Amino acid sequence: MSYAVSLLIARTKKPHNIGETLIKPCLVECAHLLVGKSAESRMKKVSLSNNTIKSRIEYMTSNIKDQLITNVKASQWFGIQLDESVDIANLSQLMVFVRYVYNQGIEEDFLFCRPLERTTNAVDVMLLIENFVDAEELDWSRLSSICADGAPSMLGARSGFAELVKRQNPTVIATHCIIHPEALASRTMPQLLKQTLDCAIKIVNYIKTRP
Incomplete structure (x- = not known):
């Protein structure tokens, strides 16, 4: 009970x-x-x-x-998506989601969340990911893809997080989060359409913040 x-x-x-x-x-x-x-x-x-x-x-x-890690280990391939945001204490939190094969289907789950206590550059993000992967004994060779926003710290060609991951597994495919190009597109859309989008956002936020 x-x-x-x-x-x-x-x-x-x-x-x-x-x-x-x-x-x-x-x-x-x-x-x-x-x-x-x-x-x-x-x-x-x-x-x-x-x-x-x-x-x-x-x-x-x-x-x-433990059940999630077991399922991820049993999957032939898995991919991760990263999201970094600031909490109410003004501390950056790195959230990682995982997609893997389970029972002949695709499953998506929340993998872990860790604070970025010093800086939010690619090296710090990679360190958190490496520590988690090593602690849970996950196989880098089974990591097929990573998804993040388009910031240079994430997808930079030389020192971004994606490039650091490719040093562990050169076959990893790096993609942009779908929200990121939409946010960029909204900055150049016509004024009338922008007003409609802003109105829709206000309505959604109004509903979500009330029971």
Whole structure:
């Protein structure tokens, strides 16, 4: 039961102590009213403390990661897509997504997220990727493609991230993220079309920021 409750808390992004301060008292009361004292006493034995919820979420996260790494290793080829953005603490975060073959189909999953604590150049990005690949014992020769934005630090011909990856696997294909050329195209579009696009963006943002 503690795993099921921990999963719900993680999905709703609630504080871990809500299990002990709210959820468990509600379960105990419901068990007492619906079933009886025997069920109430059993429900009280279920641990939903802050530490328990934390450890359960960490275990489930680790298990999901292990399953993903196993599936990627079993795939003949896999590709990665990189996205670098700044969080609310003004710290650059590198997010990496993976695409691989699984059960005769193509799967896409979130691979990992790591902070870029010093700079966001190609060397720092490559260092994070290398550390992850080496730690998880992934095979560079199975990396078929990488996708990133068109910044020189990512796709530069001499010192970009793509060029550093090709030193590990010369057959890697580097492509631009589809959003990047669209963003460039929006800068030169006619004014009337630009106003329509801006209006659509405002509507989407308005809907997304409200329940």
